[in-house]
Amino acid sequence: LRVPRCSAVCGAAPQPRALRRLTESGLSMVDWHLVKGMKPPRSSRDWEAEFRKYQQFPEFKILNRHMTLAEFKFIWYMEYSHRMWGRGVGLLYVLPAAYFWKKGWLSRPMKGTVLALCGLVCFQGLLGWYMVKSLEEKPESHDIPRVSQYRLAAHLGSALVLYAASLWSGLSLLLSRHELPETRQLLRLRHFAHGTTGLIFLTALSGAFVAGLDAGLVYNSFPKMGDRWIPDDLLSFSPMLKNVFENPTTVQFDHRILVSASVTAITALYLFSRRVVLPRRTKMAVASLLAVAYMQVGLGISTLLLYVPTPLAATHQSGSLALLSVALWLMSELRRVPK
Incomplete structure (x- = not known):
């Protein structure tokens, strides 16, 4: 940040x-x-x-x-x-x-x-x-x-990939697979979990552009950016695509949109999981994902409103890794049993 x-x-x-x-x-x-x-x-x-x-x-x-x-x-x-x-x-x-x-x-x-x-x-x-x-x-x-900021995003992305691959390997070895019945609802839940995890990863990666451009200090208000929902300088760079990666206002705006999409997806995933018969450990993973997601949102808003104090910002950045970890745990819980 x-x-x-x-x-x-x-x-x-x-x-x-x-x-x-x-x-x-x-x-x-x-x-x-x-x-x-x-x-x-x-x-x-x-x-x-x-x-x-x-x-x-x-x-x-x-x-x-x-x-x-x-x-x-x-x-x-x-x-x-x-x-x-x-x-x-x-x-x-x-x-x-x-x-x-x-x-x-x-x-x-x-x-x-x-x-x-x-x-x-x-x-x-x-x-x-x-x-x-x-x-x-x-x-x-x-x-x-x-x-x-491009190289920073690549550096952070590779670190997240390495961490995710390490955690996934460890979970695959340590946690036994549930013998879940391959119903249509379970298949949809599994696909939903995979897509949500990808969205969480993309949201964390967008934080590299926020950090690289110091975009966390551009608009320190919520839910609006200043007194507007869509700021005037959102597309001030030319060509237009340049704004997505080099305009601090656009980078912060995009990060907010990705966060909102991630939390919405996680909430929907939790609600949908209640319609599926799941083992206790899997239910714990879904509930943990929802709890960590809302905690992370609270940390992010607090960090923004308080002008990015170092302890709070570091906690917020840790929260993104915790959220990705819980999402990978849920994916591991929903793995297919090999035939």
């Missing part, structure tokens, strides 16, 4: 990444080295050298010209912790996978899944590096230095 500050890391860590965006710490480390970058500065001379490098970048020149060394250390360590978290996630994927593979504990389908997940981990790190590189390609005359 604020200007994104991200860097190349190897791993999927949506919540630490959100905190880095909100604290504007993601560009504090101006170098990226896979091994060398793991050591923080030791002496005062090292810190001063690191600070001088940061002072050559637009973020310092435009936003943080009066920053002290102590303040720089805070944002530096925020970014450093994210990079170490990312490397840790990568190791937690690769090392156990290699051990289980060597021991012969993985079935053939599971080997394919493990390879795909490890590939996504590496791809996520590559996208992070590519995203930060976009800052170097923009002139320093911008009012606010920011990475490309």
Whole structure:
């Protein structure tokens, strides 16, 4: 919900990444080295050298010209912790996978899944590096230095895909499938759940454009945007399609529409599920999805009206991941029993 500050890391860590965006710490480390970058500065001379490098970048020149060394250390360590978290996630994927593979504990389908997940981990790190590189390609005359919202969306999207694939694999292994009768209503409910989960994913992804363009601070009123339902500057960019991805007003408006559509779909899904005979655990998943959805809406509205305070915004961003998680749990509950 604020200007994104991200860097190349190897791993999927949506919540630490959100905190880095909100604290504007993601560009504090101006170098990226896979091994060398793991050591923080030791002496005062090292810190001063690191600070001088940061002072050559637009973020310092435009936003943080009066920053002290102590303040720089805070944002530096925020970014450093994210990079170490990312490397840790990568190791937690690769090392156990290699051990289980060597021991012969993985079935053939599971080997394919493990390879795909490890590939996504590496791809996520590559996208992070590519995203930060976009800052170097923009002139320093911008009012606010920011990475490309397109690359930010790709980076967030890959993290969500990695998380969703990991959670789905875990649920498939840990939860036994219900032997549900394949009725027409159950089939419709299953399709409805799949579509709703896709809508939730798309809504979360639209948040990357809100963050990338600082669109959360454009209109801080609800339910109207200012004194209008449809703001005057909704289509002020030319060509028209450019507004969808580059106009902060349109980006916030689209996010509101997607949120409304998601909550409506979840509510309808809950009401329809009451007409279907379901196991207790599945009913819990549907009810949890409804509860988390309305909690997430409340957090989003509060974040908007209070001008995006960092703790509340971070909680709201966590809520989007929680909502996606519960939707995947429901999908897992409604899986077909293999014949």
